[in-house]
Amino acid sequence: MSDRRDEDDEALGWGGDDDPTLAPVKPAGAAAASPTAARRRSGRTVEEEADEAEDLLAEKDLAAAEKETAQLSSAALIAYGVLGGVYLLYTIGWVISFTRVEIADIVTFGTVTDLVARTLAIAASPLWFISALLLTQKKDIRWTFIWLVIGVLVLVPWPFLLGGK
Amino acid sequence: MTTVETPEKRGFTSFGRSGWAVALVFAFIYAYHLWGGIANLVGVVTTFSEFGAPVTGGVWALIIAYAVVPVIVYIAALVVGRRLRNVGRIVVFLVGFAVVAVISLDILALA
Incomplete structure (x- = not known):
C-alpha cells in the first residue's frame, strides 16, 4: 500500500x-x-x-x-506437479504389485496380513503426499519439499521395480 | 491487536496427557506390525531348522530388520509429531503405519 x-x-x-x-x-x-x-x-x-x-x-x-496468502511461484508449482506425478506413479506401482499376488485358496492369518500390508502400501503414497502438504502448510515452503522428497525416497515401490510381487 | 504471537517451541514436554494417550493407542496399533514381524522371524527360523539349513547372516539381517521396522517407524513418527497438535500426530502415526507396510514389502522383495 x-x-x-x-x-x-x-x-x-x-x-x-x-x-x-x-x-x-x-x-x-x-x-x-x-x-x-x-x-x-x-x-x-x-x-x-x-x-x-x-x-x-x-x-x-x-x-x-x-x-x-502469497501465490506459489511457478517454479514451486512445477515442482509440486513433478512430485505429485512421482507419487502417482508410486501408487500405480504398488497397485500393480498388489495385482501380481495370487490369492491363496486357504485363508490363513498370514495371507490376510499380507493383503492388509499390500493395501496399506497402496495407501501410503497418497497419504504421505497429502499429509506432507497439510502438516507443513504453515511452515516455510522448503519444509514441504523436504518432506515430499523424503517420501519419494522412502516409498519407492521396490516389489514392482524388482519384478516380483 | 495486543496479542503478541510467540511461536511456541513444542517439544516432548508439550505432549500432555492427550498426546501420550495418542502415542499409547498407536503403540498398540503398531504392535500389529511388530507381531507380524516376530511371527515371521520365528517362522523363518523354524522353517530353516526343519530343513536343517543354517540361518545365514544375510537372512538374519532381513528377518530382524523386518521385525524391527515397526519400532523404528513408530519412534520416527513420535519424533516427527512432537511439535504438532494431536490431530497432526494422529496423521503422522497413520502415515507411518502405512509406511511400515511399504518397508516390510520392500524387505520381502529383497529377500
Missing part, C-alpha cells in the same frame, strides 16, 4: 484540534510516550503521529496477510 495519507484529507482527521485528550486512540504498539510529550519532542501534531502509527500498523498487517 503506497497511498500515504493525504495531508488534506480532512475527513479523516481533526485538523486544528490541539486538545490531546481528543487525539485519536493510538493502536497498541504505537509510540509509548504520551501525546503531549511526543508533540514537544518532534514538533509534530498528535494527529500526525497517530496517523503515522496507524499507517505503519496497517502496512505491517497487510504485509503479513500478503505473505500468508
